[in-house]
Amino acid sequence: MTPVLVFDIETVPDIAGLRKLNGLGDEIDSAQVAEMAFHQRRQVTGNDFLQLHVQRVVAISCALRERDSFRIWSLGNPEDDEAELIRRFFEGIEKYTPQIVSWNGSGFDLPVLHYRAMIHGIQAPRYWDMGEDDREFKWNNYISRYHTRHLDLMDLLALYQPRANAPLDQIAQLVGLPGKLGMDGSKVWDAFQNGEIDGIRNYCETDVANTYLVYLRFQLMRGALTREAYQSECDLVRATLSKSDAPHWQEFLALWK
Numbered sequence: 001m002t003p004v005l006v007f008d009i010e011t012v013p014d015i016a017g018l019r020k021l022n023g024l025g026d027e028i029d030s031a032q033v034a035e036m037a038f039h040q041r042r043q044v045t046g047n048d049f050l051q052l053h054v055q056r057v058v059a060i061s062c063a064l065r066e067r068d069s070f071r072i073w074s075l076g077n078p079e080d081d082e083a084e085l086i087r088r089f090f091e092g093i094e095k096y097t098p099q100i101v102s103w104n105g106s107g108f109d110l111p112v113l114h115y116r117a118m119i120h121g122i123q124a125p126r127y128w129d130m131g132e133d134d135r136e137f138k139w140n141n142y143i144s145r146y147h148t149r150h151l152d153l154m155d156l157l158a159l160y161q162p163r164a165n166a167p168l169d170q171i172a173q174l175v176g177l178p179g180k181l182g183m184d185g186s187k188v189w190d191a192f193q194n195g196e197i198d199g200i201r202n203y204c205e206t207d208v209a210n211t212y213l214v215y216l217r218f219q220l221m222r223g224a225l226t227r228e229a230y231q232s233e234c235d236l237v238r239a240t241l242s243k244s245d246a247p248h249w250q251e252f253l254a255l256w257k
Helices: 015-022 030-045 082-096 105-120 153-157 168-174 185-193 197-221 227-242 247-255
Strands: 004-013 055-066 069-074 099-102 150-152
Touching: 004 030, 004 082, 004 105, 004 185, 004 197, 015 030, 030 185, 055 082, 055 105, 055 197, 069 197, 069 227, 082 105, 099 105, 099 153, 099 197, 105 150, 105 153, 150 153, 153 197, 168 197, 185 197, 197 227, 197 247, 227 247
Parallel strands: 004 099, 099 150
Antiparallel strands: 004 055, 055 069
16 A cells, blocks of 8 residues: 555744844844734734744654554654754655645645755655656656645645635544644644643644544545445554553543544
8 A cells, every 4th residue: 555644744933034034133032033023924914824934843743554554653853953853754755655645734834844945955856756757756746736645635625725625623523533632723832932842742743643534534435445444444543542641642532532
């Protein structure tokens, strides 16, 4: 079977980049730099959501299904810098050439990773191949919106119509999954400032679990899985998570109907 890699990222304001772009010195602390950037965005858009190129990646979590195994983890260590996390992500694509699955990956996660990888000079030839090196990639690559080597579930289920987009949290709950646990994206910056990187990584992992399980439901709907195979895949996820005594997985399992 082709390996399936579900992924999600968490970001915070790129303080160093914002200092550079706005000519700010070290006398202004990080919280003030971020608040200035948020204020500028509110003036333009009415909300705090920063442009993607000035968002720094602090966590990348993945679920990998291959052969007879399944696992969920966060890349690297909590103390690893952004470049290391992004390098590991693209190294995984080089190694496994998986189908990658996301929720809004085309609109957020991958563009962020593109900009940040370019800033750090990270190479990803397999990911960027559109048929120049492997002819198969001309017809199915990671870049094209309408190819399935990257399957953005939100984009596809909405038939590529932004007004039809749905939040992962609500879709997950509607199909009997826990949805978001512990925090949401708007709280990541506060958690990061408080040194709660482990909590951010745990939250990112539960988002990946929700996404993978929604992906299985999608595979059932489209007939790629029989009901028996679907249940078997769900049982594999449940059994895998049950082996962990981590509180976020115990909470996830307790809420998974």
